[in-house]
Amino acid sequence: MADKLKATEEQLAYALLLDKGMKLGLLMLIITFSIYLTGFLTPHVPVDDLPKYWSMPVHKYLESANIHPGWAWLYMLDKGDFLNFTGIAFLAAVTLICFARIVPILFRNKDSVYGIIAILELLVLALAASGLLKTGGH
Amino acid sequence: MENDVSAVPKNGFAGFDRKLRKSRTAMVCLCALVLTVFMLLSMAFASPEAVQAAEGGAKSAMPWWAWPLILFVVTFLLGIVAVLGGVGGGVLFVPIIGGFFPFHLDFVRGAGLLVALAGALAAGPGLLKKGMADLRLALPVGLIASACAIVGAMIGLALPTNVVQTSLGATILGIVLIMLMAKKSEYPDVKQADALSTALRINGIYHEPSSGQNVNWKVHRTPQGLATFIIIGVMAGMFGLGAGWANVPVLNLMMGAPLKVSVATSKFLLSITDTSAAWIYVNNGAVLPMIVVPSIIGIMLGSIVGVRILAKTKPAAVRYIVIVMLLFAGLRALLKGLGIWT
Numbered sequence: 001m002a003d004k005l006k007a008t009e010e011q012l013a014y015a016l017l018l019d020k021g022m023k024l025g026l027l028m029l030i031i032t033f034s035i036y037l038t039g040f041l042t043p044h045v046p047v048d049d050l051p052k053y054w055s056m057p058v059h060k061y062l063e064s065a066n067i068h069p070g071w072a073w074l075y076m077l078d079k080g081d082f083l084n085f086t087g088i089a090f091l092a093a094v095t096l097i098c099f100a101r102i103v104p105i106l107f108r109n110k111d112s113v114y115g116i117i118a119i120l121e122l123l124v125l126a127l128a129a130s131g132l133l134k135t136g137g138h
Numbered sequence: 139m140e141n142d143v144s145a146v147p148k149n150g151f152a153g154f155d156r157k158l159r160k161s162r163t164a165m166v167c168l169c170a171l172v173l174t175v176f177m178l179l180s181m182a183f184a185s186p187e188a189v190q191a192a193e194g195g196a197k198s199a200m201p202w203w204a205w206p207l208i209l210f211v212v213t214f215l216l217g218i219v220a221v222l223g224g225v226g227g228g229v230l231f232v233p234i235i236g237g238f239f240p241f242h243l244d245f246v247r248g249a250g251l252l253v254a255l256a257g258a259l260a261a262g263p264g265l266l267k268k269g270m271a272d273l274r275l276a277l278p279v280g281l282i283a284s285a286c287a288i289v290g291a292m293i294g295l296a297l298p299t300n301v302v303q304t305s306l307g308a309t310i311l312g313i314v315l316i317m318l319m320a321k322k323s324e325y326p327d328v329k330q331a332d333a334l335s336t337a338l339r340i341n342g343i344y345h346e347p348s349s350g351q352n353v354n355w356k357v358h359r360t361p362q363g364l365a366t367f368i369i370i371g372v373m374a375g376m377f378g379l380g381a382g383w384a385n386v387p388v389l390n391l392m393m394g395a396p397l398k399v400s401v402a403t404s405k406f407l408l409s410i411t412d413t414s415a416a417w418i419y420v421n422n423g424a425v426l427p428m429i430v431v432p433s434i435i436g437i438m439l440g441s442i443v444g445v446r447i448l449a450k451t452k453p454a455a456v457r458y459i460v461i462v463m464l465l466f467a468g469l470r471a472l473l474k475g476l477g478i479w480t
Contacts, residue, residue, distance in 0.1 A: 084427035
């Protein structure tokens with residue numbers, strides 16, 4: 001009974017990593033956004049032009065602003081606006097890191113069904129993050 | 139009895155009552171302020187110049203920084219109202235920002251997912267450590283919801299905007315109905331766990347501090363619950379709403395998890411579901427930092443203030459004001475999608 005009241009080993013490991021990842025991601029978001037606002041790095045899309053783009057459908061925006069979707073932002077980290085994607089992508093990657101952390105714990109504890117579920121979840125999230133899934137546009 | 143007396147301030151019951159009424163009035167004023175801001179934004183954006191700007195991508199008369207600043211203020215207020223109304227930030231964010239700001243719905247949904255994700259990531263560690271959110275319950279459900287959220291996100295980005303807008307409006311109105319009609323069960327009566335949940339060992343014990351008791355729980359109707367998360371996942375990805383409004387009734391009423399476990403697991407679950415959908419929006423370019431970052435910071439700061447206000451007072455009226463706000467935003471989305479109120 002006392003054991004069941006405690007969060008499991010994998011749950012605690014997940015929580016610990018999630019806590020650190022969330023704080024780091026938020027910090028990255030604030031720092032990169034401050035750099036963007038101060039204009040320390042020139043943005044790819046000038047801030048004065050933003051109202052022209054944010055009312056467009058995404059496909060039209062990408063075409064008009066000459067932006068390549070997917071992971072192309074990695075090559076544009078010298079631009080103030082795209083630098084923000086480091087924080088955004090990190091926040092979106094925290095869950096992946098947490099799942100990767102608990103897989104070995106689950107198998108070590110012979111909880112192979114949940115180990116497999118965690119691997120499948122990792123694969124689903126990795127597929128979403130891969131940039132392979134493109135939409136047709138509207 | 140001693141506790142009752144200590145809860146009353148020095149100036150007696152009259153003073154206590156006055157204080158309560160004062161804070162209620164403040165809450166109602168806050169919600170009225172939020173509604174007024176939406177009305178003004180709506181009117182501002184409905185001007186011929188603004189409509190032209192929205193449709194043709196022409197420059198607005200306002201300086202570029204005005205909208206992100208207003209967005210920050212509005213999301214801050216939304217953060218407060220969401221906590222007091224007991225709803226997630228995402229469900230308020232998408233219809234309200236999508237309905238009353240000049241941003242395209244694609245970017246609003248992308249931001250909505252990241253707002254809901256940030257909130258879930260922030261709440262997750264505490265809920266997991268306390269054992270309120272249950273990883274064994276969340277993992278199978280999260281796998282289905284996150285896979286389906288990818289499909290939903292891709293459908294949402296591929297469909298014409300007016301179709302998504304109309305469906306969003308209908309969904310928000312459906313959420314209003316759920317909020318008005320759905321009952322909650324603190325400790326649902328689960329006579330026997332089903333075979334699947336038994337095999338997956340989805341059960342647990344959590345400590346209820348208010349009663350000082352340990353609550354033993356198990357779930358039933360697991361296959362039906364998992365099937366429902368297919369729809370929830372698709373809707374979460376398609377509309378960028380977060381999905382607490384659907385997660386909690388399914389976990390609590392359908393599967394029979396205690397209310398606190400359902401609410402906590404639902405919040406944690408959003409971090410899994412919204413991650414997969416958020417990646418689709420990020421990788422398809424539907425994320426603008428100038429919309430996302432002020433929204434995340436605004437709603438998080440608002441939530442912190444909301445929690446502090448909640449500790450002092452929780453007027454029941456706020457929940458109804460949230461429902462009215464959602465009703466208004468849902469109607470706006472529906473009529474905007476149908477081309478009646480552009």
